[in-house]
Amino acid sequence: MATRELKSAPATRARTSTKPVARRAAPAPRAPRASAPRKRAAAARAEAPEASSRAKVAPEPGQGRAAAARKAGAGRPVVGELTDILADAAENTLALNPLIGVRPDDLAKAAKTLFQIGLASPGRVVANYGQYLQECVRILKGDSELAPDPKDRRFADAAWKSNRFYKSLMQGHLAAVKQFASYIDDTDLDSREKGQAQFAVSLMTDALAPSNWLLGNPVAVRKIVETGGAHLIDGMKSMLHDLQHNRGLPSQVDAAPFKVGENMANTPGQVVLRHEMFELIQYTPSTPQVHQRPLVISPPQVNKFYAMDLGLEKSLVKWVVDSGVQAFMISWRNPTAKHRDWGLEQYVKAIDAAVNTACEITGSPDASLFGSCSGGMSAAAYLGWSAGKGKQKIANATWTVCILDTAAAMEDSTLGLFSSQTTIEAAKAHSRRKGVIEGSEMASMFAWLRPNDLIWNYWVNNYLLGNKPPAYDVLAWNADTTRLTARYHSDLLDMFAKNPYVNAGALEVDGVPIDLSKVKLDAFVTAGITDHITPWKACYGTARLFGPNTTFVLANAGHLQSLINPPGSAKSFYFTGTVSEPNPMTWAKKVEGERQEGSWWPHWRQWLQARSGKSIPAPKALGSAKYKPIGPAPGTYVLEK
Known part of the structure; x- marks a missing residue:
């Protein structure tokens, strides 16, 4: 039977009106005239009850700033289960960024700003570094109370707590993350600039986490002992494949078991x-x-x-x-x-x-x-x-x-x-x-916005442990x-x-x-x-x-x-x-x-x-x-x- 083809409408563009729209501090402007839906939406954006101040304690890896504040004794009161969950969830949102991307120039600018602040206020740098050294001394003496968030899967293995060497590595990393965040919070940057600086620094600290090192990860070391290092050949093969076919990022899924029209997209x-x-x-x-x-x-x-x-x-x-x-x-x-x-x-x-x-x-x-x-x-x-x-x-x-x-x-x-x-x-x-x-470009942008979940997690699994990525239908769809x-x-x-x-x-x-x-x-x-x-x-x-x-x-x-x-x-x-x-x-x-x-x-x-x-x-x-x-x-x- 002949296929019916319908052509799309001529490529005339949906356009934005040239009507003047009043600007405001937030990126999205408001028009002078308030329509009915606009009034309702504006009310929905009214400021929620928040704490009057935030504790200047760096969030631990995988932990939202609201949770860090609560741990330090600050933060808004927790009303109950739902509002408690929402407090942390609000710290992990990214919506628009995958459509824009993060340019190297933007990251460089954020890093340059921090460097210039350090040059202008060396005393602040010295004081912050002194706090870091004091924490390092406590770590070496075994007196540090730094601990990862219980939900941080990077440090879930028991050796991170029981083995003195690995515990020190982990706590040293957490101390660095904490002090970087504290240093940024203590600057006179506005909230947007602080967010940019925190993001730029987090890319570095996330990448340098000891869990990403072959000898710094106790699970990887045990795997070397078990296999005599043979699994590293599989890890190297996976890395070479990803360099050629996945924009250099670790693959997130083994999509081979899933076939569109067979076990996916198969409703008659x-x-x-x-x-x-x-x-x-x-x-x-x-x-x-x-x-x-x-x-x-x-x-x-x-x-x-x-x-x-x-x-x-x-x-x-x-x-x-x-x-x-x-x-x-x-x-x-x-x-x-x-x-x-x-x-x-x-x-x-x-x-x-x-x-x-x-x-x-x-x-x-x-x-x-x-x-x-x-x-x-x-x-x-x-x-x-x-x-x-x-x-x-x-x-x-x-x-x-x-x-x-x-x-x-x-x-x-x-x-x-x-x-x-x-x-x-x-x-x-x-x-x-x-x-x-x-699509692969957007996926890459998004991965770098959540590197612990979407990059380093698979770096460890695929390369350090030599495992295949998981076979999971949702991830197979996401990779298509x-x-x-x-x-x-x-x-x-x-x-x-x-x-x-x-x-x-x-x-x-x-x-x-x-x-x-x-x-x-x-x-x-x-x-x-x-x-x-x-x-x-x-x-x-x-x-x-x-x-x-x-x-x-x-x-x-x-x-x-x-x-x-x-x-x-x-x-x-x-x-x-x-x-x-x-x-x-x-x-x-x-x-x-x-x-x-x-x-x-x-x-x-x-x-x-x-x-x-x-x-x-x-x-x-x-x-x-x-x-x-x-x-x-x-x-x-x-x-x-």
Whole structure:
């Protein structure tokens, strides 16, 4: 059967309005006129109750600054389990940085600033160094009380405590980390400059941790004794492979056991539309009755869609299908340099084509919409564009781990650390020259933002211990990277800089001003407590944009783990409620005692089923007379490298 090809809209750019927007200290400016969603979001960003001061004690490796402050007897009062967890989670957020990167010039500038401060205040340097030497004396005498955070896996082996040599190495490292942090905290730098300096120094101290040395790691030394050093040959082979094929970084996963279409992305269905920018998959119903209103899923453009279909046991797609909801998945094409002009406008019109197709096939006048991460940002633009045209076709929407109020993210002290007009323009120029940003390039940027977890952990496992990286489905999906077009990269950076979903009219798509206050629908928003990519407070801001009756779910996991959260895990729990509280921390305290055990999926199922229309017999065949099946799921675009 002939394949239907639909061309994308002409490459006219989604543009930012030239309307004046008043600047403020935070990176994201505010417009003079406050729209309804803007007022709600601004209230959500109101300062949470914090301690009046922070203890000047360096955080131990793997430990958030809030935890360090509590250990020193300072820090804000701990209200309970949830707010205690949130205090540490807030210290590990990075959202925008992978899109910008960290330039060597920025790191050099931070280091130069510290050096100049040292030259100007030698007494401060001497005093700080004296404190370090005093701690070293205590370490040598065995009197030091320095200890790693219990969650710091680098020093989990018993030898770090029981062996005097290794304990001294570890404590010497912790002492250096502590004194560097103390030195920076005692400077007159502003909070942003201090954050930059701390980051630059942490790259060095993390790399020099004794756990990364062959003879400084007791586990590695035992392995040498056990194998006679033979395992180091395997480690060297892995290193040579990574130098050639992984941008010199240690591989994070053994992806060989995982095959797309076999044990991943294997929920049955058919491709019913092949567009220039995406394939639309309709999944085969598994229930005799289905709801008439379809659910159209808009996954992130920076990853492949099958994070939501990792395998039948943890597939969100299968969960939806088993709920009697007719599910349609947008499988974005992996762009190349020739697609450099695909931007927000083209992705909005692509979503429109997917929604129209799903409605035609199901006979429904409208659809439910599901947007995740960057796919949720384009889905929001689609809603604003549709509302502006007076043709809203979405009855309800779900957002998972998605930031729409970008100022709420940028205001976090660890977000946008090196973002400035200069770095943003440099990032845009870089992608413009190439036409795309390679997925491997973004992965490399992100790895250096969390080196202990994403570099040195695998350095030890793969090279020092000679082990293979783990075979894990989530990591296999993460390694199956996609490219990001130069135009959409630029549009995303503009969205973070200008916060257009809060500042009504700051963004136009195909000549239509985007104003989310015109979008009237029920919304369901999820976030992860320990999410370092889309911080939960920023996701709360997303929920506030759609009114105080929006349902908000906060799950006890990170970015992807909070989304892929199938029932059955004894460790899963979540908190939920409407977002009537303007302040996210006030909301957290309000729901503190209402912890829900298990996955949030059943809660969402109930919510979605109640909004998915009447029950009808399940279709006996997929597609329609107009949109006949082209080929089996997961389609062909997902296989493109």
